[in-house]
Amino acid sequence: MSDQVMATQTWLEVSDDAASLVLRPLGDWVVSHAAVIDQILNHLETHGRRAATFDLSHLGKLDTAGAWLIYRTGRTFERAGAKVTISGATGPQATLLNAVAKGDRPVRVEPHPGNIFTNLIVRMGHALEEAGQTILSLVGFFGLVLETLGKTLVNPRRLRVTSTVYHMEQTGLNAVPIVSLITFLIGAVMAYQGGDQLKRFGAEVFTVNLVAAGFLREMGILLTAIMVAGRSGSAFTAQIGSMKLREEIDAMRTLGLDPMEVLVLPRVIALIIMVPILGFIAAMMGLIGGGLVVWLDMGMSPQMYIERLYSAADFWDGAVAFIKAPVFGLMIAMIGCYEGLKVEGSAESVGQRTTASVVESIFTVIVIDAVFSILFVNIGI
Amino acid sequence: MEREAIIEVRGLRNQFGSQVIHDQLDLDIYRGEVLGIVGGSGTGKSVLLRTILGLNKPAAGRIGLFGKARGDMTPAEERAVERRWGVLFQDGALFSSLTVAQNIQVALKEHLHLPQYLLDEIAAVKIALVGLPVEAGPKFPSELSGGMRKRAGLARALALDPEIVFLDEPTAGLDPIGAAAFDDLIKNLQETLGLTVFMVTHDLDSLYAICNRIAVLAEKRVLVTGTIEEMTRQDHPWIKEYFHGPRGRAAVAAKTRNAMT
Numbered sequence: 001m002s003d004q005v006m007a008t009q010t011w012l013e014v015s016d017d018a019a020s021l022v023l024r025p026l027g028d029w030v031v032s033h034a035a036v037i038d039q040i041l042n043h044l045e046t047h048g049r050r051a052a053t054f055d056l057s058h059l060g061k062l063d064t065a066g067a068w069l070i071y072r073t074g075r076t077f078e079r080a081g082a083k084v085t086i087s088g089a090t091g092p093q094a095t096l097l098n099a100v101a102k103g104d105r106p107v108r109v110e111p112h113p114g115n116i117f118t119n120l121i122v123r124m125g126h127a128l129e130e131a132g133q134t135i136l137s138l139v140g141f142f143g144l145v146l147e148t149l150g151k152t153l154v155n156p157r158r159l160r161v162t163s164t165v166y167h168m169e170q171t172g173l174n175a176v177p178i179v180s181l182i183t184f185l186i187g188a189v190m191a192y193q194g195g196d197q198l199k200r201f202g203a204e205v206f207t208v209n210l211v212a213a214g215f216l217r218e219m220g221i222l223l224t225a226i227m228v229a230g231r232s233g234s235a236f237t238a239q240i241g242s243m244k245l246r247e248e249i250d251a252m253r254t255l256g257l258d259p260m261e262v263l264v265l266p267r268v269i270a271l272i273i274m275v276p277i278l279g280f281i282a283a284m285m286g287l288i289g290g291g292l293v294v295w296l297d298m299g300m301s302p303q304m305y306i307e308r309l310y311s312a313a314d315f316w317d318g319a320v321a322f323i324k325a326p327v328f329g330l331m332i333a334m335i336g337c338y339e340g341l342k343v344e345g346s347a348e349s350v351g352q353r354t355t356a357s358v359v360e361s362i363f364t365v366i367v368i369d370a371v372f373s374i375l376f377v378n379i380g381i
Numbered sequence: 382m383e384r385e386a387i388i389e390v391r392g393l394r395n396q397f398g399s400q401v402i403h404d405q406l407d408l409d410i411y412r413g414e415v416l417g418i419v420g421g422s423g424t425g426k427s428v429l430l431r432t433i434l435g436l437n438k439p440a441a442g443r444i445g446l447f448g449k450a451r452g453d454m455t456p457a458e459e460r461a462v463e464r465r466w467g468v469l470f471q472d473g474a475l476f477s478s479l480t481v482a483q484n485i486q487v488a489l490k491e492h493l494h495l496p497q498y499l500l501d502e503i504a505a506v507k508i509a510l511v512g513l514p515v516e517a518g519p520k521f522p523s524e525l526s527g528g529m530r531k532r533a534g535l536a537r538a539l540a541l542d543p544e545i546v547f548l549d550e551p552t553a554g555l556d557p558i559g560a561a562a563f564d565d566l567i568k569n570l571q572e573t574l575g576l577t578v579f580m581v582t583h584d585l586d587s588l589y590a591i592c593n594r595i596a597v598l599a600e601k602r603v604l605v606t607g608t609i610e611e612m613t614r615q616d617h618p619w620i621k622e623y624f625h626g627p628r629g630r631a632a633v634a635a636k637t638r639n640a641m642t
Binding site for chain 1: 493496499502503504506515518520523539541542575
């Protein structure tokens, strides 16, 4: 006896006489048995039947899946030209059979996928439009920040001092350990790798120039800005974004508080002040890291290292970083707050906006750094 | 007729830190009934629901599910019990990355090996059962209105044809018309599918329209259970306030009006 026949005997008794077919479901026709029952029903020969009867008198439990299978089989027989009757159904079973009949309509499970190439072009268009919009509204937001900053300068009592100091602690003081550690290590790596290359020309001593120029001008502040963007810019977006979700920003507006003044300005000021300080610490730690390698690897004493540093770097090498730093801070804080205020709808949006905030602020920092480099080269400092 | 208690809660104690939510709480849920849980804010209605579902571990007490205590069950038995109930959370709790039809199919796919066409047919039946239009199938939860999300959540709760469904404030956040329609839907499904319904609610209209029995949570336990008529005869001040307050009277008036027409 084949498995198919065995299964059929467990779930369905079929009595076949000439043109009429009597189907007697056995056992529980419930969703957990639906797969095997479905198999059996699919093997029924519908061709040439004039009548088919479902006799439910021996049926155990019936749920929607089982009722659907009975209904669907009946429908298949009807389409093949047979007259279908259902007998022996209890009251609840009959109700259930009527209820599932309403579900006899195909439902799409996924939205229409569309053409891949058209989708690609449409998505590119959307992305481009969105990027343009973001740049435009960022410029607008920049203006708004400057306006609020100006108003506060005229009337300093409006500045939220507590909030500003709190953010200075969060974004500045608390970032000191991680910024120090990372720049120290990068300084060491730079001296080590650079020294290795310079050794081939017998120009090991210039490792000091490499570290000095690199860290004072570029690496110190750039690494700081990138870390602040990842650490504080994202936090700004998440904080303001979740406030936006809970309608706290709207509540603020109805109470006559300006979110720009209460939320954005303290964060912007905190970063404008703290990024230069962090940048200075970063540059120092980089120099220390480089100095350590130069000392241990090349045997240049710390005194000698400091002396060479004086001759390798001039005033402008350090000053350049301090011109750039507040601008970086402003940009990171502004983008973080801007993306936070753009959160809407769901918690998912907070995640998307936070990602966008970090990507945009790092991108902006690097672009501005490039612009500054060109500018400084042209004016000769 | 002997009523079969499918869920038995005995001596339940729940506490968070030093704050005791439930103490010596007893409750039975009988097969085929619609049980409404009422109680003031902070009386732990949702905590009770979550404790029965096993989402919250009680400090003490026994919870019997379909004749077996939760503590005595093997993990396999617990999973088997979970297939016998469905839950509708307050805002539907639909998976946001899946469409409505896919949400309904999640449990079916996890527990059973059904061919895709049968999964799609079952999803279609459930969507029809809860009164959603065909077009709702391929939509994402974010594209649905609050009422439709609740219906979709109910369809997902019904995916495995459970014996009992737990509803957490099913009509909260719906407008009165939507709420009445949802009450009708629950009543209809309960009759069609022979469901047992455990419903946490604040909605007096729902209580009058569909509940066979009401359990009042107060003073850290189930204070009384009984039909709505029995509730209106209670002397406890909170219950009196609840059922005889202005809203309670309005719900009674609505019920009488409906009965007359």
